[in-house]
Amino acid sequence: MRQLRLSDTDAVWACPLLRGASVAIRPSLREAEAFWRAAVAAGACTLFQSYEWLSAWQETVGRCEGVMPCIVEVSGADGTPLLLLPLGIYRGAHGRALQFLGGYSTDYNAPVIDRRLAAGIEPGDARQLWAVILDLLPSVDLVWLQRLPLTVDGVPNPLGALPNLRHAQDAYAATLPATYEAFAKARSTQFFSQNRRKRRKLEGAGAVEIVLAEEAAERAEIVRFLLDHKSRWQVASGLPNTLGAPAQRALYERLTEGRFAEGGVLVAGLRVDGEWVAALWGTIFRGSFAMILTTYREDWAPFSVGRLLMERVIQACIARGDLTLFDLTVGEEGYKAHWSDRTTPLYEILAARSLRGRLYLVARSLHRRWKRVDPRAKRAERVAPADTGRA
Numbered sequence: 001m002r003q004l005r006l007s008d009t010d011a012v013w014a015c016p017l018l019r020g021a022s023v024a025i026r027p028s029l030r031e032a033e034a035f036w037r038a039a040v041a042a043g044a045c046t047l048f049q050s051y052e053w054l055s056a057w058q059e060t061v062g063r064c065e066g067v068m069p070c071i072v073e074v075s076g077a078d079g080t081p082l083l084l085l086p087l088g089i090y091r092g093a094h095g096r097a098l099q100f101l102g103g104y105s106t107d108y109n110a111p112v113i114d115r116r117l118a119a120g121i122e123p124g125d126a127r128q129l130w131a132v133i134l135d136l137l138p139s140v141d142l143v144w145l146q147r148l149p150l151t152v153d154g155v156p157n158p159l160g161a162l163p164n165l166r167h168a169q170d171a172y173a174a175t176l177p178a179t180y181e182a183f184a185k186a187r188s189t190q191f192f193s194q195n196r197r198k199r200r201k202l203e204g205a206g207a208v209e210i211v212l213a214e215e216a217a218e219r220a221e222i223v224r225f226l227l228d229h230k231s232r233w234q235v236a237s238g239l240p241n242t243l244g245a246p247a248q249r250a251l252y253e254r255l256t257e258g259r260f261a262e263g264g265v266l267v268a269g270l271r272v273d274g275e276w277v278a279a280l281w282g283t284i285f286r287g288s289f290a291m292i293l294t295t296y297r298e299d300w301a302p303f304s305v306g307r308l309l310m311e312r313v314i315q316a317c318i319a320r321g322d323l324t325l326f327d328l329t330v331g332e333e334g335y336k337a338h339w340s341d342r343t344t345p346l347y348e349i350l351a352a353r354s355l356r357g358r359l360y361l362v363a364r365s366l367h368r369r370w371k372r373v374d375p376r377a378k379r380a381e382r383v384a385p386a387d388t389g390r391a
Contacts, residue, residue: 025073
């Protein structure tokens with residue numbers, strides 16, 4: 001473990017909480033667990049920063065990909081957690097890149113942050129603290145922080161003050177009112193009329209059952225259908241078969257079976273005459289449901305089974321009474337326009353830290369420029385979906 005007191009640096013800290021603070025880098029999640037859980041319990045974050053989520057990812061996908069964890073802990077003078085950054089070093093064509101743990105399985109990347117620090121840290125402090133952290137971390141070729149929201153759990157994200165920040169993509173969500181009638185009234189009448197027609201048509205095709213699974217065996221059965229079908233869809237669409245990889249499957253199976261200190265996983269499926277035809281997998285955390293994976297059988301597409309399952313899950317979320325947001329997460333899929341009423345811009349920071357990193361950025365820029373002007377690249381982009389097909 002590497003550690004440094006901020007008072008031993010030459011920096012002047014405007015935020016009083018940082019004047020007596022210390023920064024430590026831990027090389028394993030297990031070493032950081034106690035600090036991590038205390039930070040999440042008292043601080044601001046999303047479920048994607050929870051110890052349960054990222055330890056499951058590291059022990060499956062991260063270990064398979066050879067990711068080296070670098071957990072950054074910032075503690076106050078009394079040892080209170082002020083900030084936790086779940087980072088890791090990835091190896092690839094770009095060399096060694098400092099990124100958030102979680103890879104593309106994680107929709108939102110952010111620190112776990114003490115709410116007092118989030119309210120009091122100045123942009124200059126955030127930049128100085130980041131410089132200290134980079135000096136303590138092992139050397140890398142790139143810093144590549146992706147899918148950064150500017151607010152986290154209702155507080156400002158201090159990483160939004162860092163240089164080289166640029167808008168990269170958007171996430172979409174729907175506000176959940178007190179009743180489903182109010183939810184539907186705020187949207188297209190024609191859209192929900194179609195849903196009713198599709199539901200009647202589906203009920204004429206067989207015995208329809210929508211299940212919000214609670215029993216372990218049924219949850220596992222739905223997840224198995226979802227991963228198998230989604231994997232086949234990725235192959236048929238010419239996309240990387242991420243959900244066919246054993247480590248990726250193990251991740252979702254483990255998250256489905258596991259228990260979270262706060263929040264958890266919702267698994268839903270729609271079956272006709274006993275056969276699953278649609279499935280949905282998402283998370284619940286601090287007033288928000290996040291839809292992570294969804295799929296449906298193509299032979300049942302005329303019945304809009306995916307849409308009907310999603311509608312039922314939204315109804316269930318509203319009926320709970322403690323959820324105010326249905327998060328459709330990252331991606332530009334067209335169906336989101338029917339449901340969402342808010343957009344969250346997400347940012348990235350991409351900066352070179354070595355000659356190899358600078359050469360990679362030059363090559364990346366030239367490749368992107370070629371894609372903008374070469375007609376073959378444009379045709380390929382029209383044929384292949386822009387996202388990884390996860391949702």
